[in-house]
Amino acid sequence: MKAIVAVKRVVDYNVKVRVKADGSGVDAANAKMSMNPFDEIAVEEAVRLKEAGIVSEVIAVSIGAAPCQDTLRTALAVGADRAILVETGAEIQPLGAAKLLRALCERESPRIVLTGKQAIDDDANQTGQMLAALMGWPQATFASRLAIDGDVATVEREIDGGVETVEMRLPAVVTADLRLNQPRYATLPNIMRARKKPLETVTPEALGVDVSPRLEILKVSEPPRRAAGIRVADVAELAARLRDAEGVA
Amino acid sequence: MSCLILAEHDNSTLHPVTAHVVAAARRIGGEIHLLVAGDGCRRVAEQAATLDGVAGVWLADAARYADQTPESVAELVAARMAPHSHGLAAATAAGKSVMPRVAALLDVAQISDLVGVESGDTFVRPIYAGSALATVRSSDAKKIITVRATAFAAAGTNSAPAPIESLAVPDAPGKSRVVSRRLNRSARPELDAARVVVSGGRGLGSAENFHALLEPLADRLGAAIGASRAAVDAGFVSNDLQVGQTGKIVAPRLYIAAGLSGAIQHVAGMKDSQVIVAINKDPEAPIFQIADYGLVADLFDAIPALTAALGRTGDGGRNP
Ligand SMILES: Cc1cc2nc3c(=O)[nH]c(=O)nc-3n(C[C@H](O)[C@H](O)[C@H](O)COP(=O)(O)OP(=O)(O)OC[C@H]3O[C@@H](n4cnc5c(N)ncnc54)[C@H](O)[C@@H]3O)c2cc1C
Numbered sequence: 001m002k003a004i005v006a007v008k009r010v011v012d013y014n015v016k017v018r019v020k021a022d023g024s025g026v027d028a029a030n031a032k033m034s035m036n037p038f039d040e041i042a043v044e045e046a047v048r049l050k051e052a053g054i055v056s057e058v059i060a061v062s063i064g065a066a067p068c069q070d071t072l073r074t075a076l077a078v079g080a081d082r083a084i085l086v087e088t089g090a091e092i093q094p095l096g097a098a099k100l101l102r103a104l105c106e107r108e109s110p111r112i113v114l115t116g117k118q119a120i121d122d123d124a125n126q127t128g129q130m131l132a133a134l135m136g137w138p139q140a141t142f143a144s145r146l147a148i149d150g151d152v153a154t155v156e157r158e159i160d161g162g163v164e165t166v167e168m169r170l171p172a173v174v175t176a177d178l179r180l181n182q183p184r185y186a187t188l189p190n191i192m193r194a195r196k197k198p199l200e201t202v203t204p205e206a207l208g209v210d211v212s213p214r215l216e217i218l219k220v221s222e223p224p225r226r227a228a229g230i231r232v233a234d235v236a237e238l239a240a241r242l243r244d245a246e247g248v249a
Numbered sequence: 250m251s252c253l254i255l256a257e258h259d260n261s262t263l264h265p266v267t268a269h270v271v272a273a274a275r276r277i278g279g280e281i282h283l284l285v286a287g288d289g290c291r292r293v294a295e296q297a298a299t300l301d302g303v304a305g306v307w308l309a310d311a312a313r314y315a316d317q318t319p320e321s322v323a324e325l326v327a328a329r330m331a332p333h334s335h336g337l338a339a340a341t342a343a344g345k346s347v348m349p350r351v352a353a354l355l356d357v358a359q360i361s362d363l364v365g366v367e368s369g370d371t372f373v374r375p376i377y378a379g380s381a382l383a384t385v386r387s388s389d390a391k392k393i394i395t396v397r398a399t400a401f402a403a404a405g406t407n408s409a410p411a412p413i414e415s416l417a418v419p420d421a422p423g424k425s426r427v428v429s430r431r432l433n434r435s436a437r438p439e440l441d442a443a444r445v446v447v448s449g450g451r452g453l454g455s456a457e458n459f460h461a462l463l464e465p466l467a468d469r470l471g472a473a474i475g476a477s478r479a480a481v482d483a484g485f486v487s488n489d490l491q492v493g494q495t496g497k498i499v500a501p502r503l504y505i506a507a508g509l510s511g512a513i514q515h516v517a518g519m520k521d522s523q524v525i526v527a528i529n530k531d532p533e534a535p536i537f538q539i540a541d542y543g544l545v546a547d548l549f550d551a552i553p554a555l556t557a558a559l560g561r562t563g564d565g566g567r568n569p
Pocket of ligand 1: 013037038120449450451452453476477478479480491492493494495496497507508509510511512513514515518528529530531534546547548549
């Protein structure tokens, strides 16, 4: 069975993003870009399913401008078999991304779609669930363990207050949480090999998908700053402050 | 305008986050209806009916909603949205699983993690781990929203409950099945509702240290326990105690951060706390930039000393 893994190119998690002075967005012009960390985990999981003989082909998909090819090459270097770039310069919101992925699912008929639970730029946490709904498939979000036996996926999910185990019939969507696995690094020989793997480019128009944004970003602003605090000299002063100033009994 | 809110509950008790969602809906305006979907959950509907500002409660009480699987609940919510302009749920693990499906079924966008309401179609939400706030205007006929509970003070209750109406629920096989749920029961307050949170990071060194040092302090303060991702990954505590961009969002009256550096992903989950205390041996640790009270110290000395110092006086005799 085929697996599709959706990967997003985002500002690296170590970069401290700054809001542009004119409030039009964040300044990401020269920022280091990387694969969304949750998507790295999703790719790793798909590759492990292939190594376990459960998945026959791993197809990495990214949506965005030409540099997303780098993100796809990274996925290929850790073990994806081929890649599809849905190339567009337009702003793509989760619903648009989910519709593009639906078009590719209809074309490729994967039995499982894996992706990160959220992208660390817009923090939306929507695309996997939206895709599942559009396809009429079951979903397991926030996965911390995935096992596939025949046509049934058993997934442990991180929920508020604990862990839930769900069972669902494939095809399905699984979104990766932090503790699903520890992604491997791409080795140099594999990075070289990845350059020869197929990378196809399509467009939203060719897929017949309307991706017009539904949310207009009116402004992006700095969150309120906390006033500077004080350093206390020792534990006695801290305890006194908590009691006297903060009413901690 | 009118709002439909998906209530969060475990079939017996309405979760407190729902009162925060009601508060957000009141900022939007219009009539507010609550939808309670579950199995044997009439008591939840009765609790929901007492929330201030609620005009009515829909009760979908059926075996197929026993586990509130996102596939079945999303279908129900989408079908009930017909007369409503806004559909809301808390930005919890459950809400985040259901609401994007609802949005997709209705072919509309979802607004995630609402923290501010400018008008019926214009909303504020955090992006980039809270490093920025985006004001967005929705052009969709219906708005589907998840609400960050800490951004809205809970709606109160009143003594004149709203009417409860039962919905006829068609029987249909579920797309997924919950096999088991392992909930970490604790005598402590829930992390996202606690007035005080004591959080530890990698600096605690081991699970044994984490518990031996932080639990007495948390006991003393009646606090919930939280943790950084590094502490969770190292197995000091369970995953549901992670605070941050991808964990719980908390805003207690007092947040004590011990042996954690204050990475932006952690800060995203606690920076709206009223008072932040940082205890770290590295004077350059970023957590000090947002702390109201910073103590540069080795936590292995400082935490037991703080527990003892707080225990000595003004404790109403709890610690003689
Ligand atoms: C996609 C993604 C999502 C993430 N989501 C989250 C999230 O939701 N929540 C989260 O917390 N992190 C998250 N992280 C991880 C985050 O980037 C940091 O790695 C993590 O928060 C660090 O945890 P820490 O502060 O405990 O460890 P460290 O950064 O290693 O800090 C340990 C601190 O302990 C101090 N210390 C050590 N020994 C002592 C001592 N004896 N006494 C006093 N102080 C001591 C040190 O000085 C240091 O400051 C995420 C990362 C990624 C990539």
